[in-house]
Amino acid sequence: MNTNETNSPAKIEEELFRLIQNEIGNVKFLTETFVHENSYESGKIIFNKVQNELFVQNLLIFPVLFNQVFPHIDNEFYIPTLIEILKHKKIDPRIRLQVTRLLGWKGSEAKEAIPHLVDYFKGESEVNLFTAIALAEMGYEKSNELIPTMLIALKKGKLYTTRINAARILIRDKNNLKNILPNLIDALENDQDFRVRQKIARYFGEINDPSAKKALTKAYKSDSHPVVRTVAHTSLDDLKKL
Amino acid sequence: MKILIKITYRLIKDLIKMTAEKKKQKQKLTVTPEFTLNDDFEPFSEYDSIFGRVKWDKSMKAYKIFMYDKVAEILDKNQVGYTQIDHAMAIASWTVHDYFRNAFSWEKMGSPANIMPGTELKKYDVNKDNIDRITKTIKAVTKSFGADMVGIAEYNPNWVYTEDRAETAIYMPEGITAVIAIGTIMDSDTISTSPSMTQGFASGMGYSQMAFIVSSLAEFIRGLGYTAIPTGNDTALSIPIAVEAGLGQVGRNGLLTTKEHGARVRLCKVFTDIPLLFDEKVDFGLTDYCQRCKRCAEACENEAISFDNEPSFKTYSKSNNKGIYRWAVNVDKCYEFWVDNGGECSTCIAVCPFNARSGKVFTDPADYWKKRLAEQ
Numbered sequence: 001m002n003t004n005e006t007n008s009p010a011k012i013e014e015e016l017f018r019l020i021q022n023e024i025g026n027v028k029f030l031t032e033t034f035v036h037e038n039s040y041e042s043g044k045i046i047f048n049k050v051q052n053e054l055f056v057q058n059l060l061i062f063p064v065l066f067n068q069v070f071p072h073i074d075n076e077f078y079i080p081t082l083i084e085i086l087k088h089k090k091i092d093p094r095i096r097l098q099v100t101r102l103l104g105w106k107g108s109e110a111k112e113a114i115p116h117l118v119d120y121f122k123g124e125s126e127v128n129l130f131t132a133i134a135l136a137e138m139g140y141e142k143s144n145e146l147i148p149t150m151l152i153a154l155k156k157g158k159l160y161t162t163r164i165n166a167a168r169i170l171i172r173d174k175n176n177l178k179n180i181l182p183n184l185i186d187a188l189e190n191d192q193d194f195r196v197r198q199k200i201a202r203y204f205g206e207i208n209d210p211s212a213k214k215a216l217t218k219a220y221k222s223d224s225h226p227v228v229r230t231v232a233h234t235s236l237d238d239l240k241k242l
Numbered sequence: 243m244k245i246l247i248k249i250t251y252r253l254i255k256d257l258i259k260m261t262a263e264k265k266k267q268k269q270k271l272t273v274t275p276e277f278t279l280n281d282d283f284e285p286f287s288e289y290d291s292i293f294g295r296v297k298w299d300k301s302m303k304a305y306k307i308f309m310y311d312k313v314a315e316i317l318d319k320n321q322v323g324y325t326q327i328d329h330a331m332a333i334a335s336w337t338v339h340d341y342f343r344n345a346f347s348w349e350k351m352g353s354p355a356n357i358m359p360g361t362e363l364k365k366y367d368v369n370k371d372n373i374d375r376i377t378k379t380i381k382a383v384t385k386s387f388g389a390d391m392v393g394i395a396e397y398n399p400n401w402v403y404t405e406d407r408a409e410t411a412i413y414m415p416e417g418i419t420a421v422i423a424i425g426t427i428m429d430s431d432t433i434s435t436s437p438s439m440t441q442g443f444a445s446g447m448g449y450s451q452m453a454f455i456v457s458s459l460a461e462f463i464r465g466l467g468y469t470a471i472p473t474g475n476d477t478a479l480s481i482p483i484a485v486e487a488g489l490g491q492v493g494r495n496g497l498l499t500t501k502e503h504g505a506r507v508r509l510c511k512v513f514t515d516i517p518l519l520f521d522e523k524v525d526f527g528l529t530d531y532c533q534r535c536k537r538c539a540e541a542c543e544n545e546a547i548s549f550d551n552e553p554s555f556k557t558y559s560k561s562n563n564k565g566i567y568r569w570a571v572n573v574d575k576c577y578e579f580w581v582d583n584g585g586e587c588s589t590c591i592a593v594c595p596f597n598a599r600s601g602k603v604f605t606d607p608a609d610y611w612k613k614r615l616a617e618q
Contacts, residue, residue: 009256029501029599032526032527033526033527035527036525036526036527036530039530067595070534071527071530071531071534071535072527072530072531078534102534105534105535105536106534106551107549107551109551161537161540161541164540164541165540168545195437195543198543198582199543202544224320224321225318225321225324226315226316226317226318226321226324226584227316227324227437227582227583227584229315230312230315230316230582230583230584231582234578234582
């Protein structure tokens with residue numbers, strides 16, 4: 001059904017929810033095409049719908065919303081819709097985590113979401129870690145408050161990308177780098193995933209710090225993964241040029 | 243009555259707003275399927291590509307450092323995915339592409355192995371009555387040669403390289419009207435071992451397959467009496483051609499992304515003068531998706547992929563063609579990781595949600611080999 005056939009808002013809503021229901025357990029990626037073609041009206045409908053906590057809490061529908069609806073709704077409704085979801089205090093942590101991640105990716109454009117995130121960044125759960133990362137991306141003004149959680153994300157994040165994100169954000173905090181550096185060095189020496197270690201080794205080639213250099217030399221000589229060793233070697237060469 | 247007027251007023255207001263929104267969206271700069279080019283745009287020289295520049299551009303960090311220079315120090319008996327087996331397999335997978343140079347011949351090959359000489363036949367007649375059938379036949383034959391996706395675009399000189407990697411000028415013959423864009427899907431299990439050397443096997447296989455497909459297709463078209471120029475990564479930019487042929491769109495990672503397999507597709511193309519019908523470009527909303535998703539940027543091993551929310555005309559080096567609206571990739575950084583990794587990387591391909599629709603995001607090379615050996 002294309003836009004011309006469904007030009008009334010009621011028909012668009014009916015068709016949108018028919019498609020969403022059909023995608024549950026039988027993913028055909030038909031919803032996204034419809035939302036893409038009707039992005040403004042779909043955005044408006046979904047924005048209104050997410051005010052209802054029961055709708056948001058539906059874990060069967062949420063993957064369809066997340067993968068096929070949110071990416072295509074009109075800009076006017078995108079961030080407001082995600083914020084509306086966060087307003088429901090009792091939403092499933094998995095939903096909160098995904099929504100927080102989406103908002104974090106929008107960076108400073110999603111600044112208005114900050115008040116709805118600040119209560120969730122203290123702690124060690126994945127939601128806490130993702131919230132701290134998202135707030136940092138958005139330019140949360142009390143960024144120093146995020147550092148403790150960011151350090152936990154660096155050390156204990158379950159996904160390697162969480163740890164990489166934490167490292168990427170921490171390394172750019174030039175004011176606190178001296179205090180942060182031991183944690184990054186620890187990650188370079190001990191993170192179980194070589195992708196995290198190689199990335200930190202690369203970052204260390206951009207900062208002229210004796211302790212980072214020492215850690216790079218150690219990584220070059222003795223890291224268990226060959227790519228970490230080659231990257232450390234490259235970074236040591238880079239440091240010579242600084 | 244008042245209520246009715248109120249409702250009608252609201253409906254009209256909504257309708258005006260919707261129309262204005264749609265108009266605004268139409269005026270938006272687009273990455274694909276329509277390319278937005280500015281005055282800086284000019285056709286690209288392959289001499290400026292990363293593989294060209296590495297030989298001559300002294301300003302490059304990786305000047306004269308080649309992709310396999312560090313392989314000897316990287317190979318490690320204990321690190322599955324970085325063993326001599328993985329490297330040898332990755333290199334071997336390129337064999338047909340690298341050594342069957344006639345695959346990319348601009349002339350009809352014939353075959354020295356044939357005992358019987360071929361017969362010269364007259365040009366196959368293509369007219370308005372059979373053009374649909376011949377177009378479908380070309381696609382069917384291309385798939386019979388091993389292609390997974392085929393699309394046809396009108397010939398667009400914007401995408402032809404001005405020079406090759408050796409700085410030799412490229413002149414497309416007069417009369418070329420169409421380009422057949424071909425995609426082969428790379429093995430998901432193998433790609434998902436990225437960044438290991440193991441995944442290089444999937445890329446190399448894709449290249450060798452393209453040599454087989456384009457050479458066979460070109461000979462088929464020549465057999466009908468028309469010109470055919472088979473190309474891999476040479477001669478012209480494959481990605482915009484594939485977009486114009488309706489195979490997909492360009493993503494944040496700078497790659498051709500298909501709706502079903504993401505960027506896990508290897509591209510090649512054949513230029514021709516045989517009359518063919520052109521495919522429609524596709525728009526499945528990838529630009530919107532990439533504006534709201536930064537998985538590839540986060541996962542990129544050397545932060546070569548932009549975190550910018552919006553696409554732009556920004557470029558990083560000569561290796562990005564100027565004047566095209568998109569998320570340019572810092573290919574110098576990308577290449578630097580390839581060198582430190584001892585071979586290509588496909589991490590941005592593997593982590594893309596569009597790849598995840600039909601493929602795996604990550605496989606530990608140890609598990610990959612365990613599975614492969616258990617199958618024997």
